[in-house]
Amino acid sequence: MSNQRLVVIGNGMVGHKFIERCIESGAHEWFDISVFCEEPRLAYDRVGLTGYFAGKSADDLSLTDEQFYKDHGINVFIGDKAKHIDRKNQIVRSKNGLELSYDRVVLATGSYPFVPPIPGNDQEHCFVYRTIEDLDKIKASAQGAKSGTVIGGGLLGLEAANAIKQMGLETNVVEYNNRLMAVQIDDGGGAILRKKIEQLGVGVHTGKLTKSIACGGEGRYRMEFSDETELETDLVIFSAGIRPRDSIARACDLEVGERGGIVINDYCQTSDPNIYAIGECALWRSRIFGLVAPGYDMANVTVSHLTGGAAMFTGADMSTKLKLMGVDVAGIGDSHGRTPDAISYMYTDEATEMYKKIVVSPDKKHLIGAVLVGDASDYGALLQYMQNKIELPEHPDSLILPQRDGAKSGLGVDALPDSAQICSCHNVTKGDLCKAIEDGNTDLAGLKSCTKAGTGCGGCATLVGQVLNSELKKAGVEVNNHVCEHFAYSRQELYHLIRVERISSFQELLAKHGIGRGCDICKPAIASILASCWNEYILQNDHAGLQDTNDYFMANMQKDGTYSVVPRVPGGEITPEKLIVLGEVAKKYNLYTKITGGQRIDLFGARVDQLPLIWRELVDAGFESGHAYGKSMRTVKSCVGKTWCRYGVDDSTSLAIEVEKRYRGLRSPHKLKLAVSGCTRECAEAQSKDVGIIATENGWNLYVAGNGGMKPRHADLFASDLDKETLIKYIDRFLMFYIRTADRLQRTSVWMENLEGGLDYVREVVIDDKLGIAEELEKEMAHVIGTYECEWKKTIEDEEKLKRFRHFVNSDDTDDNVVFVEERGQVRPATTEEREELLSGKKGQSWNHS
Amino acid sequence: MESLVETNWTEVCNAEDIISHVGICAQLGEKQVAIFYLKDEQQIYAIDNYDPVGEANVLSRGIVGDLNGEVVVASPLYKQHYNLATGVCLEKSEVSLHCYPVRDRDGVIELGLP
Known part of the structure; x- marks a missing residue:
């Protein structure tokens, strides 16, 4: 028996979701599916349409591509419009003259914007x-x-x-x-x-x-x-407002509502059982649903019905929470209190410009609606009260009145049942979260990535955090962010103490605020804070003992105790002369040479006593420390930009060099990687960096909090079409705010995901200066930039410091445990077995003899 | 208890060659010894420089500190902690290092060989 023929009319968000569901359920194998897509491109994120003005391209907004449809055997007619449904002969006719026979049709024609009949409404602009x-x-x-x-x-x-x-x-x-x-x-x-x-x-x-x-x-x-x-x-x-696009249904005499909309039953069938309607064109029990989520529900129901399932559409909650021009706005359920005898409570605070209202049932037992403006942080909890029919406290107004003097808020997450849905985007219940916490996901970022909660619209992120804290507390886990046993403070608090009390050494901080001797956790963390704040020479005697060996020897320790050397090559641009110097140094000291992902040249296998010799040659040739060894700004990668590239729209290399020189030597909670791309082709991979910059026709787009490595994360678009001055100002503020508030060894990605308010909050601080600290952050950055000096240059000029670069304090011998063998024409550390064999003198080549 | 064997002391360096709380490595015959001087406490420690976990001569380059009152150095390779007084590895109690007699005699650091 041949497959049934299914024609889908419309390829908006709901029409595309329907196709996705067909594929997920395998229905696409029982039906020959054809899709009419009237717009010149396949489905895109219409909800996020405004992002197009903020620098997103049509590709960024796109939800799919032609290949996806092709791969699953689905015919799609882009730019063609279904014109008429001949129900008698079961044929759909298109504008371009196609005629498709069908067994079933799904209408997903969406809506059109209502233009009021005002004279002059059809003019050019x-x-x-x-x-x-x-x-x-x-x-x-x-x-x-x-x-x-x-x-x-x-x-x-x-x-x-x-x-x-x-x-x-x-x-x-x-x-x-x-x-x-x-x-x-x-x-x-x-x-x-x-x-x-x-x-x-x-x-x-x-x-x-x-x-x-x-x-x-x-x-x-x-x-x-x-x-x-x-x-x-x-x-x-x-x-x-919108109006349902129902003309194709009207033309073939399907039942439509008095004020428009294709009438459907609980299975999303229209008055013709072979024709379904879903999304904003559908009228269910006299209601049109102008949100995308109910449309997705209808898509599910229809797929279920087509494949013999029994799912029914049962209406949808139209509660919404959003940020409009930076203002939080939320409406829940019966926000106008239209339910007969409903009781409302209102609270207005004109000082902070905040408004909260709840609507409760006549017996004051249940929440039936709410309005929040200015502060929508209670949205998640209030929604839970309504959806789970949780009994209200004796005085329902306690839910919206400000809690002062440490009084406990009525909106405790403890009151929620395990079945309460916390994240509606990914259908995660409180029980799912508790289970994940029990399994060891005890930080917000981990919990989010494990359960996916809070990673859709992000509306429930606060609630997820509350569940986490409450569960940890219940489990007796002391929620303690102390750096280590020597300091009962978080890194952020230590940073603050050091700044405010102008503390300039570890000993002083320990005496004032710590106990014991310190350890390998707090010492490097505090060394890093001191460097971020005051930018003193890290090998100064009172700082030297705080440094990890990498910072102490200003090179990266490798597995055999030797080090690698990475000179700074700003923007990855290097002259042939300098490239030759690197080659000659590598040859002279027999160093293994490799190109890094950050467009640098890494020279491996240097002994401590060789480091000053190597660096004297490098400094003489004009190289500077690359800080590849530090928790610091590492590299600014770039493409060649418009100078050479046929597609480049701006000079990415020059900007990368400028940015790299600006932030060189900046120490931070973890390493920082940056990149600048000269056009949206993004050859510098800026969207995988802590700070990424991409040239646009109108300036520069700034991306933040990207990450490669173990847990890759695409950077978020932070601001678009910036001029260079604003761009640099925002980066100054962003980096300093990160340095101020992150935990030790926390990359910008995890930092931002753990911040309450996330990206929006960072924007408010950096762009809108919500905390009033922008100028301070810029000043702090200016200090670091103004006090930069190359650590290696300073060190090789200091005979006292050079004395530290010996393997033995009492001998000029070198470490005989370091043994190399050759591979592909270069050295590599010997394996344990090779070393034993070589040291026993049978054959070989230890570096002492090379 | 008095040691029954007389210690042979070897001069290694001057006290001023060592920064307080920062390790150095000394050659003692075939051995490499990591020395740590906590000058504010008048405490001086000497252990093997060889890290048996990381299999490299690096312990003099570790960070000194204390954990639950034990004075330790953290290996710069894989961060295990070794008790400076006993040589025992905190994370792997089956691993322990040799400890050496060490003293500051009028500004001269001396290592002892049993």
């Missing part, structure tokens, strides 16, 4: 905000514009407003209702939100009905409102 093409048009129009206006103050409208504000336009939002985000929040929340958004320099006009868009005087257009007021603007974006 009037736009909607839905597709990548829309955004391209807005971008082009903004080029010659000074001001822009968004009609509609809902979620998407505010996002659009933020986007054009970022483009430097004077921005206004016009809303017909009396408050912003009328669907999700109430008047009290709306007032606080309005105040906050106005402070950001966006004009807010509520209660305004636009009468017409006429020719402007100063601007391109003049918007005229029904209250006889006016507003001049150069471009208009309509964001006044």
